[in-house]
Amino acid sequence: MLFPEEEKIIVEETRSNGQTVVEERSLVDTVYSLKDEVQGLKQxxxxARKELEKVVRRVLKSMDDPTWDETNL
Known part of the structure; x- marks a missing residue:
C-alpha cells in the first residue's frame, strides 16, 4: 500500500536568481506546488491575452482603415 504523504521525490528547481536547488519533497507537497504554479500560469x-487584445485594437484603430472596426474581431 502506498501513502502519498510518505512517498518522497527529489525536485530540482531553478530560482529566479539562477541558483539551482535540489530538495526532497513529498508527493502531496509537489502536487500542491504544481497546482499553484499552473493556476499562476493561467492567470x-x-x-497577456487581454493586453494583446488592447494592443491589436489600438493598432487597428490607428490604421484608420474604414474596412476594419471592432465588429471584425
Whole structure:
C-alpha cells in the first residue's frame, strides 16, 4: 500500500536568481506546488491575452482603415 504523504521525490528547481536547488519533497507537497504554479500560469496567460487584445485594437484603430472596426474581431 502506498501513502502519498510518505512517498518522497527529489525536485530540482531553478530560482529566479539562477541558483539551482535540489530538495526532497513529498508527493502531496509537489502536487500542491504544481497546482499553484499552473493556476499562476493561467492567470498570467489571461492577463497577456487581454493586453494583446488592447494592443491589436489600438493598432487597428490607428490604421484608420474604414474596412476594419471592432465588429471584425
Amino acid at each position: 498570467e496567460e489571461q492577463r
